[in-house]
Amino acid sequence: MIVAPEFCRVEVSEMKPLPSKARAVIIGGGVSGCSVAYHLVKLGWTDVILLERKQLTCGTTWHAAGLLSELRGSSDMTKLTKYSMQLYSSLEEETGIATGLRRVSSLSIAVTQERKHELYRQLSLAPAYGVEARKISVRELEGMYPHIDVSDVTAALHFPNDGQCDPGNVAMALAKGARQRGAAIFEGVKVAGVQARNGRVSGVTWEKDGERGVIETDNVVNCAGMWAREFGARSDVAVPLHACEHFYMITEPIDGLNRLPVLRVLDEYTYYKEDAGKILFGAVEPKAKPWGMNGIPESFCFDQLSEDFAHFEPIVEKALKRVPMLATAGIRTFFNGPESFTPDDQYHLGEAPGVRGYWVACGYNSTGIAASGGAGLALAQWMNDDEPPFDLSGVDIRRMESLQKNRLYLRERVSEVVGLSFGDHFPARQMTTARGIRRSPIHEHLKARGAVFGEMVGWERANWFARKGQEREYRYSWYRQNWFDNQREEHLAIRERVGIFDLTSFGKIRVEGRDATTFLQRLCSNDVDVPVGRIVYTQMLNERGGIESDLTVSRLTETAFLLVVSALTLQTNLCWLRRHLGDEFVVIVDVSASESILAVMGPKSRELLGKVSPNDFSNENNPYSTWQEIEIGMGLARAHRVASVGELGWEIYISTDQAAHVFEVIEAAGADVGLKLCGLHALGSCRMEKACRHLPDDVGSGEHVLEAGLGFAVKTAKPGYIGRDAVLRKLETGLDRRLVQFRLKDPAPLLHKNEVVFRDGRIAGTITSGDYGHTLGGAIGLGYVPCKDESEAALLSSSYEIEIAGECFAAEVSLKPMYDPKGERMRA
């Protein structure tokens, strides 16, 4: 049993009456809310109020294990956790509250060959993200952690700057720091709801000891932890997260136990922390227990959940083998507490879609202590500047679809998410829970033909097609997976004959109305005021020239346009469009579910379409970047001539009710021309050969459109669009870096993402996305390389190597697509 801690509460909470107005009201006094308050006042915001329904830290924060590690999946996320640790080490001096931060370092160990590879990939990446890490021998490991069984250890890494802290005191120090700078913090005040007027937050209603009131404000921040979903739902704001039970044990004091690094045995899903002569060992179980299905109890305050030894026993068994001294140490505490988890294991930050001024910072997936310092800073800057300080798309709440707030979906999904942080992060790894929610009309057709599906924001998408008799499961690895040859066959069919993909999951937005053209001209960096029937590839930029959206715009009529975006960015796009809509007479509608897309791609696509449609697919009638209405079988569709794979090809947009018919007709006619069903893995390898940029991997709000190599889609002569000044400025000052395409000369290794690029022996950057080039005969990747004041020739004449798990491979580099650089095939 852990006893609720006695923090210095009197010092941080207000005794005075609640004000009636505030610039920002933060809901929830866990580490997240305290950090947001701290950083807002630090930025000079006055009238910042934090309201906590019970007592500060009484939700999840008080009982966290307090592990802090620097290295994350992206350089920006790593910056944020590094900042958290720096902040926690300086807070004591600022506030007098010791956060308990100790940089005891950490060890990650592997006991499988695949995990060894993953650890060595981290080792390569660490210096590129400014994190210290080193490989240690088993003997050295024993020296640093003498209590563990190392007999099966395949690799070990040491992170000297990692550490641990006292989570409750981190939150209290942030609260005190916030109050010292003018924030008002009230405990025992429950926020009952958020009021909104004309799509914008106008205030909050509160309750305290039977008393009720309203605080007028333009900004609320939902930092309500595991309550955040239900609290958001009261204002129709989707905050997809769900609590899970989360366990650890603490031993009795162990004689002679010295200070130890934090230890993570990833393959066993366990971690160990030495604290005051005891060992705390906990787990992120691969199959976790969702909690709070009927709502979080109103009375919850420093509560613990019931012990469940049967559930934790497999973990304990592993722990006793790994750290044998635990068997005799005696257990003082078996702790079970709830924590919130999200559908994709990333936290939620930013402004929620639909209600302006409604911000969120929650759903930390058991990293809230490590993340909150940086997340609080980033959100405060975002609120202050009305734009994120850098690309935060990985955690931006707008990546979620509102259907993901469904409780059954969340309950299923989070049982898998808890263990993900310690699971192998294999390329192409798919979620196994909460599947089958969004299906294309031809889903069953594809399934019957061997499709192996992946999932994206609820959509089932055919990733590859198994041959007859082939197992229809992913077998994951860091090396070639079981679908590698299927991808190659599909890839080559597209290059040499013709393939068909189901792209129904793409986001489709109809922008229509008298002012649709002027509105889109203001948002798009390409010229979309084109004749009806034309398709324009464009970006929507922010004021810094960063890429908020990467899309095609098809002009359907004089006053109607169809915008096509990736499934993952649909909500972000809708938000961007809606927030920039001024007085223009325009309607923006998500029409994603109303049309399916069948892509017919490859040199024989014209011939194939000619067999199923009486329409004319010639260059004269339907040139590249145009669409036409077609009869196809007995149905009616639009044929959009585009080239996401770099070949002659069309995307056929069909009303969903006719999609199965059209698919059947194309399939039947395809036998003669060698049509092959293709999955998204083949699309990925083809686009990589063509160096087509992918948002959010290769381009995003932090990537300048010219540095991303997309200047060909930017019209500098067109006046008045967002980001134009930043484009002109960049043209004057020159590029600081450029996105380039790499091909490994050795055909064996693979590139996925986050491999380190060396230029003339020095770290130059990382691979933003990678795949295998089955036509080019080697792994292909994209990545940024600094190039200030350098010519293209100088950039290209350097020698490049890419490090994969500690091994360097020579790479060719190109600024033009290595496959069909002149784009002749797609215009054929």
Ligand SMILES: Cc1cc2nc3c(=O)[nH]c(=O)nc-3n(C[C@H](O)[C@H](O)[C@H](O)COP(=O)(O)OP(=O)(O)OC[C@H]3O[C@@H](n4cnc5c(N)ncnc54)[C@H](O)[C@@H]3O)c2cc1C
């Ligand atoms: C067993 C365990 C171990 C963990 N170990 C680690 C670790 O080692 N490292 C790490 O980084 N993270 C760890 N975590 C995760 C970490 O504890 C959480 O991510 C973090 O505490 C979440 O903070 P929060 O502020 O979002 O939520 P909370 O701390 O739950 O705060 C939310 C607050 O909102 C208040 N609230 C809710 N509704 C309202 C309302 N309507 N009005 C007013 N107030 C409201 C609640 O009372 C609560 O105080 C662990 C978690 C658990 C359970």
